[in-house]
Amino acid sequence: MLRSPRRTFIGRNTLIDELSAAGEADECRLVTGPPGIGRSMLLARVAALSRPKRAVHELVGTRGAASMPLGAFLPVVDRVETTFEAATRVRLTLLKSRPLVTVDDAHLLDEVSAGLLLELARGGVPLLVSVPEGAAVDEAIEAIEQHFSPPRTAIPPLTAAELARLVRETLGAVPDPTLVALVRRWSQGVPRYVVEIVDSLLHAHRIGFEAGHAFVLGSGPPEAGDSAALMTRRVSPGAVRLARLVGLAHTLPMTAVRGIATPAAVEEAEAAGLVEMQVDGEGAVLVAGHPWVARSVVAGLTGGSRLELVQTLVDAFPHSPRDPVLSARLVGWRHEIGRHVAVDELITAVSRVQAAAPAEADGLLDVAVERASGPNERLRVATLLAHRLRINEAELLLAELSETGLSAEPQRTLDLLRAFVLLFPANDPARAAELLQAHPGDDPLIHAQLTGALLQLGDISAAIRVGVGVLADDSAPALAQAHAAVALSAAYVQAGNVDAYDALRARRAQLLAEAADEFPEGPEAMVFIDESALLETRESLDAAHTLTRTSFERSLAREDEGMRAQHAHLLARIALERGAPCEALPLALGAAASDGLWARAFRAWTTATLIESLALIGRTEEAEQRRAEVAARRRAPLHDIDVARATAVxxxxxxxxxxxxxxxTAAATQAVARGQLTRGRYALDQAVRYGSDAAARVLLRIRGVAANGPLTRSQMLAHAWLERDGTVLDAIAGDLALDQAVRYGSDAAARVLLRIRGVAANGPLTRSQMLAHAWLERDGTVLDAIAGDLAERGLLWRAVETAALAMRARGVAESETLARLRPRCPTLKSPVVPEDPPPVLTARETELAALAAAGRTDAEIAAETRLSIRTVQTHLSNAYHKLGIRSRAELALRLDEPSGLRTQQGT
Structure with a gap:
């Protein structure tokens, strides 16, 4: 799919309106911004909007024009005369006609042109002048700013929504949030770099297209474009050299800079925006002024030039720096210039930076693969290859080692590594468990890995039993206990055991810190489990979203594709729970297409979320195709319930x-029997919303009580008394009183009853059982109250389906609860929720909404439709209200929906 050849101007709506209004009021404005920010296109857009109302002269400053007096005004001067005569005539003419005069790159004006502009400003001619950020300007331009204009207006970087629109128009497809976030990170919102980066990703075949969406493949930025020429053409060779040194090092302490660059070069490079100085814990450092430019200035280096710069950097650090990433780069540079680097030093450097700097880690690992000799070194290298997901290389090395007749200890290490590969990239926990169980005895590391294998097999009870045993073994090494703690935490989430999960957290953090070098992915895995706990066992959507979004941004910075995909996947699940499958779809698409250790480990779960997203926006054929694909692919039994749930949807x-x-019901019953209470309960809850009495009875039996109203309460009473649980007894007493109030028709009592948290320690299970009980009694009032409670928690998908279930229980066609909830999730097309007709817009509202969604400003729409700006704003406000949205970004998404809105004429 090819992008549009024209360069698209996106955003700046408020700024365009402000500058247009200033021109109409005969005012002057100076705008500034870094190279590539869109100053020229902004001036052109304002000029185009102003031209129907008044004359406009568009001038441009260039070095060539500045070589002659009044060079910038050549488009206005139409006869040969002296400079004084021409300046006087132009001044008088423009003062009389009062056109809008725009001047791009005013820092390049000759003195006469700058002076003439000042005279025009004094005479009340409106000026719109642009200069690059940090550029020196003529004193006449300074006088205009001082006396006739507010302080310079800095053009801001593109917002996330504006950048997404630019990427979308460049690609001709909706970009997934990961693609937008990565391009925003690499470009920092500068439009020129956005287009360069997207072009580079396309050229490298790193953008995938599916279902009208575009998503990024792989990690790390693509090869840089021609930004270096833009930034370096007006600086000295010394400043360019410094920029290249910083580009290679990424962070260069000033203590090292003093020996390799002159103060003048540092000052010049800073003024040009090539580098900037920051202060961190180690003191002052130089970093790149823009990450894309940093890549650009080193992208075209010849081999000899690069070696000379690398030699300079190596000589600048007689001792290893404290920064582990810079220290690792130094190891690589020393190898690059031919100095000896021991394999142990390479392995240590990779271990220290593989989480923080994956690209550097992989480069050093390449060298270690070539240089490793002997079983121990090769086993260590194979371990690093597996953790970096270079599975084919790891397996080749393991196969070679298997034929060398290893002794007992290296063989144990080899089998542990094979089990690791079988567990995650291969998704074959049965073979992993078989391999581990072949080692007799009480080896803690074997048992720790076995805990993970049992977890992936879906045998939660066995995983907890083995994992607890490892943690209880005081003689077990920290690495074994760290592995066991992570697997055990995940098992507790699956079992819905919040108390045990919370009790383990402090010890788990300590163990992960102790085993950081040997278990580098441990902390990120734990964050992912924490996010899952918030989402699944606590159903705290806001807290889960905050933590997951932070983790997602961190994985972008670390270029960790696997964890990035999993955080994106959880964001997709949160969007689904909030009743927004259109938001979930691009996140799930990108996550399902990603690679990386954790992406492969949870591919079945991620694809299940993608299938649900497709089905819930009405794209059932695509959902069915994906379902067939995931059914044919090997997966860990842990995710059988996820696939079954997606298939059911x-x-x-x-x-x-x-x-x-x-x-x-069948899949959930099996999952609960294996200890997967969390997702088994979730699936049964879904089945109840589909109207299943059998699922409701299974749900109520999870605590050993029958699906009989009074008998249920009696059995709960008996159970609480046998355990001498006063808290539950008190709750049952309140339950009975409130239950009577509900029977008397009190909605308030029903809501209070649903908020009781003391009946069971597991809140989500309690809520699901309340749903089951209300459905079996066909109690529409309680079902409505449950729907309201779910909506308050943000669980809108379940809320609207429960409201629909209440209608079914009552035998009515509509309800106030559903009517209130449905507009909050307009893209959700649940099979149990009656469709709401799309909002009816007037023909004018439809026309203006389409223009606004295409990125037009209010002023542009007014000019195009010959309406006043206030009338345009009124129509758009009415359309927003009808559609239940608040912004142009939401409007664009809504217009993408098939049959998402219609006019009064039905079109």
Whole structure:
């Protein structure tokens, strides 16, 4: 898919309106910004908007024009005369006609042109002048700013929404949030670099297209474009050399800079925006002025030039710097210039930076692969290869080692590494468990890995039993206990055991710190489990979103594709829970297409979320195709319940609610029997919303009580008394009183009843069982109250389906609860929720909404439709209200939906 050849101008709506209004009021404005920010296009857009109302003269400063007096005014001067005569005539003419005069790159004006501009400003001619950020200007331009204009207006970087629109128009497809976030990070919102980066990604075949969406493949930025020429053409060779040194080092302490660059070169490079000085814990450092320019200035280096710069950097550090990443780069530079580097030093450097700087780690690992000799070194290198997901290389090395007749200890290490590969990239926990169980005895590391294998097999009870045993072994090494703690935490989430999970957290953090070098992915894995706990066992969507979004941004910075995909996947799940499958879809698409250790480990779960997203926006054929693909692919049994749930959603979307509910009930019953209470409960909850009495009874039996109203309460009473649980007894007493109030018709009592948290320690399970009980009694009032409670928690997908279930229980066609909830999730097309007709817009509202979604400003729409700006704003406000949205970005998404809105004429 090719992008549009024209360069698109995106955003700046407020700024364009402000500058246009200033021109209409005969005022002057100076705008500034870094190279590539879009100053020229901004001036051109304002000029185009102003031209129907008044004359406009567009002038440009260039070095060539500045070589002659009045060079910038050549488009206005139409006869040969002296400079004084020409300046006088132009001044008088423009003062009389009062056009809008725009001047791009005013820092390049000759003195006469600058002086003439000052005279025009004095005479009340409106001026719109642009200069690059940090550029020196003539004193006449300074006088204009001082006396006739507010302080310079800095053009800001593109917002996330504006950048997404630019990427979208460049690619002709909707970019997933990961692609937008990466391009924003690499470009820092500068439009020129956005287009360069997208072009580079396309050229490198690193953008995938599917279902009208575009997503990024791989990690790390692409090869840089021609930004270096833009930034370096007006600086000295010394400043360019310094920029290249900083580009190679990324961070260069000033203590090292003093020996390799002159103060003048540092000052010049800073003024040009090539570098900037920052202060960190180690003191002052130089960093690149822009990350894309940093890559650009080193991208075209010849081999000899690069070696000379690398030699300079090596000589600048007689001792290893404290920064581990810079220290690792130094190891690589020493090898690059031919100095001896021991394999142990390479392995240590890779271990220290593989999480913080994956690119540097992989480069050093390449050298270690070539240089490693002997079983121990090769095993260590194979371990690093596996952790870096270079599985083919790791397996080749393991196969070679298997034929060398290893002694017992290296063989144990080899089998542990094979089990690791089988667990995650291969998704074959059965073979991993078989390999581990072949080692007799009480080896803690073997048992720690076995905990993970049992978890992936879905045997949660066994995983907890083995993992607890490792943590109870005081003689077990920190690495074994760290592995066990991570697997055990995940098992507790699966079991819904919040108390045990919380009790383990402090010890787990300590163990991960102790085993950091040997278990580098441990901390990120733990963050991911924390996010899952917030989402699945606590159902705290806001807290889960905050933590996951932070983790997602961190994985972008670390270029960790695997964890980036998993954080994106959890963001997709949160969007689904919030009833926004259109937001979930691009996140799930990108996550499902990603690579990396954790992306492969959870591919089945990620794809299940993608299938649900497709089904819930009405794209059932694509969902079915994905379902067939995931069914044919090997997966860990842990994710059988996720695939079964996605399959059921597809069946329900196809109209077969009975089959969907039966499938969910069967899979959930099996999952609960294996200890997967969290997702088993979730699937049963879904089956109840599909109207399954059988699922409701299974849900109520999870605590050993029957699906009989009074008997349920009696059995709960008996159980609480046998355990002497006063808290539960008090809750049951309150339950009985409130229950009577509900029967008297009190909605308030129903809501209070649903908020009781003392009946069971597991909040989500309690809520699901309340849903089951209310459905079996066909109690529409309680079901409505449950829907309201879910909506308050942000769980809108479940809320609207529960409200629909309440309607079914009452035997009515509509309800106030559903009518109130449905507009909050307009893109959700649940098979159990009656469709709401799309909002009806007037023909004028539809026309203006389409223009606004295409990026037009209010002023541009007014000019194009011959309406006043206030009328345009009124129509758009009405359209926003009808559609339940608040911004142009949301409007663009809504217009993408098939049959998302219609006019009064039905079009």
């Amino acid at each position: 597809v069946s329900a979307a196809g109209g077969d609610l009975t089959e969907a509910a039966e499938r969910l």
